[in-house]
Amino acid sequence: MELDGQKVLELHSAAGAQSPQGLARHLSTELSTLARDYSVNPDQLVTEEEPPYVMVGVRQSDGRIQPLLAVDERAARLAKVSQQALADRYRDQLSAGIRRFRLQHSPGAWLKGTATALLVLLGYVLLLRWAYRLNKRVRHWLRHRSLARLPELQIGGTALVPRESLHRSLHRALQLLRVGLYWGLLMLLSYLLIPLLLSFFPPTMALAAGLRSQILGVVRTLGSGIVAGIPNLLALVMIGVFTVVAFRLNSRIFNALEQEKIRFSWFYPEWGKPTSRIVAILIAVAAVAMALPYIPGSTNKAFQGAGVFLGILAALGSSAIATNVLSGLMLIYTRGFREGDRVNINGVVGTVQERALLVTRILTPLNELVSIPNATVIASPVLNYNLSTRDLGSPVALGVTVTIGYDVPWRQVHALLIAAALSVDEVSTEPQPVVVQTSLNDFHVSYELNAAIQDVGSYRMAYSKLLAAIQDEFAKAKVEILSPAYEAQRDGNPSTIPSL
Numbered sequence: 001m002e003l004d005g006q007k008v009l010e011l012h013s014a015a016g017a018q019s020p021q022g023l024a025r026h027l028s029t030e031l032s033t034l035a036r037d038y039s040v041n042p043d044q045l046v047t048e049e050e051p052p053y054v055m056v057g058v059r060q061s062d063g064r065i066q067p068l069l070a071v072d073e074r075a076a077r078l079a080k081v082s083q084q085a086l087a088d089r090y091r092d093q094l095s096a097g098i099r100r101f102r103l104q105h106s107p108g109a110w111l112k113g114t115a116t117a118l119l120v121l122l123g124y125v126l127l128l129r130w131a132y133r134l135n136k137r138v139r140h141w142l143r144h145r146s147l148a149r150l151p152e153l154q155i156g157g158t159a160l161v162p163r164e165s166l167h168r169s170l171h172r173a174l175q176l177l178r179v180g181l182y183w184g185l186l187m188l189l190s191y192l193l194i195p196l197l198l199s200f201f202p203p204t205m206a207l208a209a210g211l212r213s214q215i216l217g218v219v220r221t222l223g224s225g226i227v228a229g230i231p232n233l234l235a236l237v238m239i240g241v242f243t244v245v246a247f248r249l250n251s252r253i254f255n256a257l258e259q260e261k262i263r264f265s266w267f268y269p270e271w272g273k274p275t276s277r278i279v280a281i282l283i284a285v286a287a288v289a290m291a292l293p294y295i296p297g298s299t300n301k302a303f304q305g306a307g308v309f310l311g312i313l314a315a316l317g318s319s320a321i322a323t324n325v326l327s328g329l330m331l332i333y334t335r336g337f338r339e340g341d342r343v344n345i346n347g348v349v350g351t352v353q354e355r356a357l358l359v360t361r362i363l364t365p366l367n368e369l370v371s372i373p374n375a376t377v378i379a380s381p382v383l384n385y386n387l388s389t390r391d392l393g394s395p396v397a398l399g400v401t402v403t404i405g406y407d408v409p410w411r412q413v414h415a416l417l418i419a420a421a422l423s424v425d426e427v428s429t430e431p432q433p434v435v436v437q438t439s440l441n442d443f444h445v446s447y448e449l450n451a452a453i454q455d456v457g458s459y460r461m462a463y464s465k466l467l468a469a470i471q472d473e474f475a476k477a478k479v480e481i482l483s484p485a486y487e488a489q490r491d492g493n494p495s496t497i498p499s500l
Contacts, residue, residue: 001027003035004104004205008097009090012078015053015070023069030068031094034058035101042095047087054087056094068094104205113200120200124193128186135182142174191215232294239294243287250279270338274329274357327374328357337384342456344383345372351457365460385456395428395452398463400470403444403483410437413447416477420469421451426462428452444483 001008001024008031014023034040044059045068057067069090076083103109195215198208256262258272332355337343341352343362350364359371385396404413414435421433433451440446449470453462474481 001031003028003031003097003101006097006100006205006209009093011075013072013075015072015075027069031097035098038102040098042098045091045095045098047084047091049084054083056087056091110201117197117200120193120196124189127189131182131185135178138178139175142171142178229296232296235294236291239287239291243283246283246287247280250276250283254279268335270335271333274332274355277357278329324358324374327378328355328360330378331355331360331374336382337387341387342385342459344385345377346380348372385459389456394431395454396456396459397450397452398427398459398466400449400451400463400466401438401446402449402470402481403441403446404479404481405444405484407484408479410445410447412477412479413445416473416479417447417449417470420473421449421466423469423473424451424462424465426453426455426458426465428454441483443485 001011008028011020011024011027014020040058046057046059046065048055048057048065050070053070053072055065055067056069056071057065059065069087071083071087071090073083076086079086079089081089192215195208195211198204198211253262254272254276257264257267258269258276260269331337337352337355339352339355342350343352345360345362348362348364348370350362350368350370352360353363353369354361357374359373360377362370362372364370389395400417402413402417417435418433421427422429427433428451431452433449436448436450438446438448449466451466453459471481
C-alpha cells in the first residue's frame with residue numbers, strides 16, 4: 001500500500017474474498033483522499049472490534065466509524081500477532097503515512113527542498129570545476145613527467161623496444177584511461193544528481209525513488225558482471241600484453257638480423273623481413289586462439305556460425321592462394337632473387353620491385369610494372385643478373401655475337417672487339433674482355449665478345465653502348481660487319497684466305 005509513491009504498509013492477506021493486491025490498490029486511493037482532506041485529523045484513525053474482524057477506520061464527528069481495513073484471524077496468524085495488535089500496527093502506519101505526506105507537502109518542506117537543491121547544484125558545479133582542474137593537472141603530469149625514467153628493453157646490447165616508442169605507447173594508453181575515467185565520472189555524477197534533485201520535491205519523490213531503484217539495479221548488474229568477468233578480463237589482458245611483447249621482440253630481432261646486427265651462419269639477411277611477417281602471423285593466430293575462450297559471447301551460436309562461414313570461404317579460395325603462398329615461400333628461402341635484382345623471368349626482363357607471398361612484381365626498362373604469380377615464377381627458369389656479383393664476387397658479362405667473313409684475319413677481329421669493349425665506361429677491366437670463336441660457318445666466322453660490366457643496373461645502356469662501339473671500331477678499320485655468301489668458280493680468281 002503506497003501513498004504518493006512511498007510505501008505505507010504491506011498486506012499479506014485480505015479479509016473475505018478480496019485479494020491483497022486489489023485491496024492494496026483500493027486502500028492507496030482511499031488513503032490519498034484522506035491525506036489531502038485536511039479536515040481529517042490523523043488521530044481520528046481508530047480500531048474497533050466487530051467479530052470476526054477488527055476494523056481500522058476513521059471516526060466521524062457523529063461517532064460513527066468509516067471502515068478502511070478489516071483484519072481477520074488469518075492475517076493475524078500470518079503476522080504471528082493477535083488481531084488487535086495487527087490492527088493497531090496498521091492504524092499507526094496509516095496515521096504516520098498521512099502525517100508524513102502533509103509534512104512533505106507543506107510550504108516549509110518546499111522551501112527546504114528548494115534550498116537543499118540549490119546547495120546540491122552548487123556543490124555539483126564546484127565538483128565539476130575541481131574535476132576539470134584535476135584532469136588538466138593529470139594530463140600535464142602524464143605528458144611531461146610520468147614516464148621520464150622508463151627503462152629501455154635490451155638483449156645483448158640490441159634495443160628491443162626503444163625508450164621513445166615505449167614512452168609513446170604507454171603515454172597514449174594512460175591518456176585514454178584518463179579521458180575515460182574523467183568522462184565516466186562526470187556522467188555518473190550527472191546521472192546520480194537527477195534522482196537526488198527530484199527527491200527534494202513531493203511531486204517527484206516517487207519518480208526519484210524509481211530512478212534510484214533503476215540505478216541500484218544497474219549497479220548491481222554491472223557489479224556482478226564485472227566480478228564474474230574479472231578472471232576472463234585478466235586473462236585477456238595478459239594475453240594482450242604477451243602478444244604485444246611478442247610482436248615487438250619479433251620485429252626487433254628480425255630487423256637486427258636483416259641489418260646484420262645479429263648474425264647466424266645459416267640465416268641470410270634477406271630472410272629477415274619475410275620471416276618476421278610469417279612469425280607475426282603465427283603470433284596473431286596463437287593469440288586469437290588463446291583469447292577466444294575468454295571473449296564474452298564466444299560460445300554463442302551466431303558467433304560459431306560466423307566462424308563456420310569464414311571457414312567455408314577460406315576453404316573455397318585456399319587452393320590457388322595456398323599454391324602461390326607456398327611458391328612465394330620457396331622463392332624466399334631458395335634465395336633465387338631479392339628486391340632490387342635485375343632478372344629475366346619467363347621472358348620478362350626488369351628490376352624486382354616486390355617479392356610478396358602471392359606475386360612477384362617486376363619493373364621493366366619501359367617503366368611497366370608486371371605482376372607474375374609465384375606459382376608461375378617457381379615453374380619458370382629465373383635468370384638473375386645480380387646473383388653472381390653478390391654471392392660469387394664475379395661480375396655479370398655482356399655477350400655480343402658478330403659474324404665476319406673469312407677474308408678478315410681473326411686476330412684483327414679479336415683486337416677490334418676488345419678495343420670496342422674497353423672504350424665503354426660501363427665495362428670492367430677486371431676481368432679483361434675476351435673474344436671466343438663459336439662457329440666456323442660456310443661463309444663466315446662467328447665471334448662472341450664477353451665483357452663484364454661494373455653495375456648490373458646499367459646493363460641495357462651498357463649493351464647499347466657496346467654495340468655502338470663495335471660499329472665505330474670496325475668502321476675505323478675499314479672492316480665491314482656482314483655475313484657474305486659466295487659462289488666460287490675455280491677459274492683462277494683469288495680465294496678468301498687472308499694473308500698471315
